[in-house]
Amino acid sequence: xxxxxxxxxxxxxxxxxxxxxxxxxxxxxxxxxxxxxxxxxxxxxxxxxxxxxxxxxxxxxxxxxxxxxxxxxxxxxxxxxxxxxxxxxxxxxxxxxxxxxxxxxxxxxxxxxxxxxxxxxxxxxxxxxxxxxxxxxxxxxxxxxxxxxxxxxxxxxxxxxxxxxxxxxxxxxxxxxxxxxxxxxxxxxxxxxxxxxxxxxxxxxxxxxxxxxxxxxxxxxxxxxxxxxxxxxxxxxxxxxxxxxxxxxxxxxxxxxxxxxxxxxxxxxxxxxxxxxxxxxxxxxxxxxxxxxxxxxxxxxxxxxxxxxxxxxxxxxxxxxxxxxxxxxxxxxxxxxxxxxxxxxxxxxxxxxxxxxxxxxxxxxxxxxxxxxxxxxxxx
Numbered sequence: 261x262x263x264x265x266x267x268x269x270x271x272x273x274x275x276x277x278x279x280x281x282x283x284x285x286x287x288x289x290x291x292x293x294x295x296x297x298x299x300x301x302x303x304x305x306x307x308x309x310x311x312x313x314x315x316x317x318x319x320x321x322x323x324x325x326x327x328x329x330x331x332x333x334x335x336x337x338x339x340x341x342x343x344x345x346x347x348x349x350x351x352x353x354x355x356x357x358x359x360x361x362x363x364x365x366x367x368x369x370x371x372x373x374x375x376x377x378x379x380x381x382x383x384x385x386x387x388x389x390x391x392x393x394x395x396x397x398x399x400x401x402x403x404x405x406x407x408x409x410x411x412x413x414x415x416x417x418x419x420x421x422x423x424x425x426x427x428x429x430x431x432x433x434x435x436x437x438x439x440x441x442x443x444x445x446x447x448x449x450x451x452x453x454x455x456x457x458x459x460x461x462x463x464x465x466x467x468x469x470x471x472x473x474x475x476x477x478x479x480x481x482x483x484x485x486x487x488x489x490x491x492x493x494x495x496x497x498x499x500x501x502x503x504x505x506x507x508x509x510x511x512x513x514x515x516x517x518x519x520x521x522x523x524x525x526x527x528x529x530x531x532x533x534x535x536x537x538x539x540x541x542x543x544x545x546x547x548x549x550x551x552x553x554x555x556x557x558x559x560x561x562x563x564x565x566x567x568x569x570x571x572x573x574x575x576x577x578x579x580x581x582x583x584x585x586x587x588x589x590x591x592x593x594x595x596x597x598x599x600x601x602x603x604x605x606x607x608x609x610x611x612x613x614x615x616x617x618x619x620x621x622x623x624x625x626x627x628x629x630x631x632x633x634x635x636x637x638x639x640x
Contacts, residue, residue, distance in 0.1 A: 313369075313384045315534075315549050320370035322552070326363040326560055330356050333567040337574075344576025346584040351401045355394035356567055359560075362390030394563050395520055396443050399474060400436050402514055405575050406481050407431045408583045409510065413488055413503055423487060426480055432588075435477055442469035464528040471521030478514035485511055502578045509573035513566045523558040 334356025341350045365387040372380065410419065410428040419427050426434065449463025485507040530548045548554050576584055 313380065315545065316552050318366060318370040319552055320367065322556060323363055323367040323370050326556075326564075327360055327367060329564055330360040330363060330567075333564065333571065334360055336571050337567065340571060340574045340576060344574065344584065345581065346574070346576030346579070348404055348584065348586040349401065349570075349575055351397050352567060352570055355397040355401075355563070358390050358397070359394045359563060362387050363560075365390070391560075392446075395517070395524070395559075396439065396470070398513070398563065398566055399439050399470070399477075399517055401570075402510060402517065403432055403435045403439070403477060404588070405506075405510055405570075406477065406484070406514075408575070408579060408588060409502065409507060410484060411588070412579065412583055413492070413499060413507075414484075415492060418492070423491075424480070425483060431480075435473060438473045438476075439470060442466045442473060445469065461532075464525065464532065467521070467524045467528045471518065471525055474514060474517045474521045478511065478518050481507070481511045481514050498578070498580075506573050506575060506578045509569050513569050516562045516566050520559055520562045523554070523562075527555075527559075 334353050337356055338350065338353035341347065341353055365383055369380070369384070369387070407428055410424060410431065414424065414428070418424075419429075421427060443466065445466030446463050447466075449459050449461070449466055485503065488503050488507065526548055530546055533546070534549060582589070
């Protein structure tokens with residue numbers, strides 16, 4: 261399972277997006293510098309500054325505020341990860357820091373006249389990489405968090421296709437693998453550094469696959485919390501807190517990720533339109549190319565809210581230590597459970613810091629300490 265984490269991170273670190281989130285001026289007026297003639301080669305025209313990179317004047321105030329917010333969230337996540345020793349959740353700190361770097365470049369662009377910003381293609385392309393990466397990083401982090409929740413809370417005999425729709429053993433390998441494929445398609449389709457201009461439909465396919473992956477993740481997370489509250493009765497207070505607090509936080513974050521995924525699909529369509537030959541009529545550009553607020557509301561703001569939610573409900577404050585490492589030792593978890601099973605009554609023995617559960621038929625209480633015996637009483 262670890263190699264799929266590494267595969268996804270490699271895809272994310274090379275993803276360049278489809279020429280970033282295409283915002284625009286709050287005035288809604290297209291930039292007057294858009295060429296009204298068909299350029300012989302869009303790449304040469306862009307490199308020589310004939311086509312503006314922004315069809316608006318970026319807001320300095322919004323960019324500066326974003327730098328402050330994302331820097332604070334990145335530092336907060338780094339502190340929480342080290343405090344709780346949640347090594348896998350350092351990725352959220354990386355997402356905040358990377359987003360900060362991207363917004364700093366955007367802040368610089370805010371001081372560059374829109375009529376001349378076409379000559380700054382490479383800084384713009386680098387900014388596109390930075391502001392595209394955090395969404396993918398948060399996606400794989402939420403996948404890993406959901407997987408750990410299901411291993412931690414779900415009784416062993418209920419980790420089935422019928423109960424969870426996707427057993428824990430296959431969650432990361434399928435969901436993270438799907439997102440890795442999506443990020444690779446986006447990379448090849450955008451072609452910002454390799455094959456400019458890249459096939460726009462390939463980048464759009466990557467955005468759609470990302471969106472579908474997050475829809476599946478959100479559906480699984482919502483069902484897990486619903487089923488867990490109705491069919492399983494966690495006995496330990498730590499389990500109850502995990503199911504009642506961390507579970508809904510993961511659901512909320514995945515839903516926001518789905519909304520951002522829809523925005524990314526629309527942005528890919530806008531990018532394909534802006535790079536078309538001949539170029540579109542400036543007066544017929546969609547709102548995502550003529551207004552700046554959509555990219556802040558439906559992209560940057562959602563990333564900030566996800567980071568804030570996962571800082572308030574940080575997994576390291578809920579998970580036992582054995583679940584906070586970067587690699588989830590599933591074989592060790594299964595072996596521990598098998599060693600703790602006794603007879604048909606299924607007694608589960610966990611180390612200190614772990615939690616207990618019982619099914620709806622069970623009424624046997626548990627005690628906390630160095631070793632906790634959890635008995636699940638079968639029906640008479």
